[in-house]
Amino acid sequence: MxxxxxxxxxxxxxxxxxxxxxxxxxxxxxxxxxxxxxxxxxxxxxxxxxxxxxxxxxxxxxxxxxxxxxxxxxxxxxxxxxxxxxxxxxxxxxxxxxxxxxxxxxxxxxxxxxxxxxxxxxxxxxxxxxxxxxxxxxxxxxxxxxxxxxxxxxxxxxxxxxxxxxxxxxxxxxxxxxxxxxxxxxxxxxxxxxxxxxxxxxxxxxxxxxxxxxxxxxxxxxxxxxxxxxxxxxxxxxxxxxxxxxxxxxxxxxxxxxxxxRRGVLGVRGNDLTADIAEALNLDAKQGAFIAEVLPESAAAKAGLQSGDVIVGVNGEKIRSFGDLTARVKTLGIGKPINITVLRDGDTQTFSVTLTAEETSVEAEQLHPALQGATLAPADGGGITITELEEGSMAARYGLRKDDIIVAVNRQGVNSVAELRNVLDNAEGVVALNIQRGNSSLYLVLRGG
The missing domain is CATH 2.40.10.120 (Thrombin, subunit H)
Known part of the structure; x- marks a missing residue:
């Protein structure tokens, strides 16, 4: 506890x-x-x-x-x-x-x-x-x-x-x-x-x-x-x-x-550098953040970062893990260039990256097919609010309403569109949304995706 x-x-x-x-x-x-x-x-x-x-x-x-x-x-x-x-x-x-x-x-x-x-x-x-x-x-x-x-x-x-x-x-x-x-x-x-x-x-x-x-x-x-x-x-x-x-x-x-x-976003997904990954990539490194995916049109993509890169430094400071990278990036403000050091094909390279703003609104269908017709944005008090909802849409048929606030997905709290995207990407099978609706709390189950 x-x-x-x-x-x-x-x-x-x-x-x-x-x-x-x-x-x-x-x-x-x-x-x-x-x-x-x-x-x-x-x-x-x-x-x-x-x-x-x-x-x-x-x-x-x-x-x-x-x-x-x-x-x-x-x-x-x-x-x-x-x-x-x-x-x-x-x-x-x-x-x-x-x-x-x-x-x-x-x-x-x-x-x-x-x-x-x-x-x-x-x-x-x-x-x-x-x-x-x-x-x-x-x-x-x-x-x-x-x-x-x-x-x-x-x-x-x-x-x-x-x-x-x-x-x-x-x-x-x-x-x-x-x-x-x-x-x-x-x-x-x-x-x-x-x-x-x-x-x-x-x-x-x-x-x-x-x-x-x-x-x-x-x-x-x-x-x-x-x-x-x-x-x-x-x-x-x-x-x-x-x-x-x-x-x-x-x-x-x-x-x-x-x-x-005003939190910046790099636009990568990945995990800690493990001994297995280092051996597979023939890297002489024990710590770092392994990039599994670079999101299209993200700050990382525009700067030239690639999947398979291992981030080992930000602004000259050592990066120990993917969590370390996430904390560093989310602490920095948007619009300021930062230097990211990566290991690629055994060589060390440095890229200048300008962090972009966190997503403030998104068409929910991009995140999950069952959310088609809903527009989402971070809620002031935490969670993700449904700002717009098309009548008769898939999201409406699942029981969602305008002004509902998604506070958790599969019991994992979400406070930004990026967090919601990450949880939904990693969800398998049925997705349970914890919804705050006025003074009531309820669960809605989504299928598909």
């Missing part, structure tokens, strides 16, 4: 590192050379804040069968109520002059009031500049903030497995807490925690309330936003995840400029 609880990290063994490995890091006090991280933390912790929120959320409850007759045969199957909620989390000040704070989207989602508390207890109201639910990033702005401290942002691309890290956050509402650990793995994806995953894994002790907190190096540079843990009981088992700072910065720049993330 996976939980979105944010992170504080427990670092054991750091004192044994000594001064030889990183001489510039302030391990020792000036007084008696007792091992300590206190000098670094005194500089960094004022930039980590506690976040408390208030708001209301929709709560859906199934109406018991015995009461449905009151509403008639076409009445609602669910009762929807607005219920107030309160929440706690953490955040990091990345720009003191403008009062910008980065946190997780799930910390502030649905909030109507956001209160930021500094380490010294001073409190400020905050407003939302923009959010990206797919990567779980949110950018806040502190109102009328004074004497703020920002953290220096490091390059997560330079991290190595085994590097020591320190986490700062607000677990269980206790107040600011510091823990430590090491980088356990890099480029973690396929966990089902977020749509876009390229996590730093750490053995940090991550608990509820630490979401949005800072993961920093021993010299005080921010290299991650603590986001989630993997734990069967909701407690820490030494497997925590953080959003890399490089990814966070790219998203934040778009949120500042546009108020939203």
């Amino acid at each position: 996976r939980f979105k609880l944010l992170a504080v990290i427990t670092l054991t063994g750091v004192l044994a590192l000594g001064t030889s490995a990183q001489a510039n890091i302030p391990f020792f006090s000036d007084k008696d050379e007792t091992p300590t991280l206190a000098p670094m933390l005194e500089e960094v912790t004022p930039a980590v804040v506690n976040i408390s929120v208030k708001g209301s959320r929709e709560v859906r409850q199934r109406i018991p069968d015995m009461f449905r007759f009151f509403f008639g045969p076409n009445g609602p199957r669910e009762q929807v109520q607005e219920r107030p909620f309160r929440g706690l989390g953490s955040g990091v000040i990345i720009d003191a002059e403008n009062g910008y704070v980065v946190t997780n989207n799930h910390v502030i989602e649905g909030a109507t009031e956001i209160l930021v508390t500094l380490k010294d207890g001073e409190q400020f109201d905050a407003e939302v500049i923009g959010t990206d639910a797919n990567s779980d990033i949110a950018l806040l702005k502190i109102k009328n903030g004074e004497n703020l401290t920002e953290v220096e942002i490091g390059r997560s691309r330079d991290l190595r497995v085994g590097d020591f890290v320190v986490a700062i956050g607000n677990p269980f509402g206790l107040g600011q807490t510091v823990t430590s650990g090491i980088v356990s793995a890099l480029g973690r994806s396929g966990l089902g925690i977020e749509e876009i995953e390229n996590f730093i894994q750490t053995d940090a002790a991550i608990n509820s309330g630490n979401s949005g907190g800072a993961l920093v190096t021993l010299d005080g540079q921010l290299i991650g936003i603590n986001t989630a843990i993997l734990g069967p009981t909701g407690g820490n088992i030494g497997i925590g995840f953080a959003i890399p700072s490089d990814m966070m910065q790219a998203l934040v720049q778009q949120l500042i400029e546009f108020g939203e993330v």
Whole structure:
């Protein structure tokens, strides 16, 4: 079971590192050379804040069968109520002059009031500049903030497995807490925690309330936003995840400029480079993203990428897997040229690619024959909405209606046309659509394709 609880990290063994490995890091006090991280933390912790929120959320409850007759045969199957909620989390000040704070989207989602508390207890109201639910990033702005401290942002691309890290956050509402650990793995994806995953894994002790907190190096540079843990009981088992700072910065720049993330699309399908694929292609490589298909008229096709290519780098940064590639591309904005390094026929080649925009509307027949007559587009609150529906069309005969929202296909959530296309392409046989229709949720089964 996976939980979105944010992170504080427990670092054991750091004192044994000594001064030889990183001489510039302030391990020792000036007084008696007792091992300590206190000098670094005194500089960094004022930039980590506690976040408390208030708001209301929709709560859906199934109406018991015995009461449905009151509403008639076409009445609602669910009762929807607005219920107030309160929440706690953490955040990091990345720009003191403008009062910008980065946190997780799930910390502030649905909030109507956001209160930021500094380490010294001073409190400020905050407003939302923009959010990206797919990567779980949110950018806040502190109102009328004074004497703020920002953290220096490091390059997560330079991290190595085994590097020591320190986490700062607000677990269980206790107040600011510091823990430590090491980088356990890099480029973690396929966990089902977020749509876009390229996590730093750490053995940090991550608990509820630490979401949005800072993961920093021993010299005080921010290299991650603590986001989630993997734990069967909701407690820490030494497997925590953080959003890399490089990814966070790219998203934040778009949120500042546009108020939203304008995600780019490369236009390829594929999978991780495996030993079997590398042997078949006679490639001297162990990691990368194997391209099985290049979509016609896509950015990749226009740049000259081909099926059979293995992408090993984006803008000079190593690509470890297809999930890694997906996260990098979806973090970058549209319209900006990027350099993609591929292995082709044993040679290394670099292509300049200009990412195109995600599909915003599509004739659904292109995705599945049973959807003929429907026009689809991403819904504001998640899922794919049917914006137009031809009367008497195949989609209408299957029971779809205008304004229906497709929230999942074969129990796999979809939030973009590209996601829907990918799920339908990989579906075999019967396709079950989970539809949100007004206050009701239902399943429709499609055949053919």
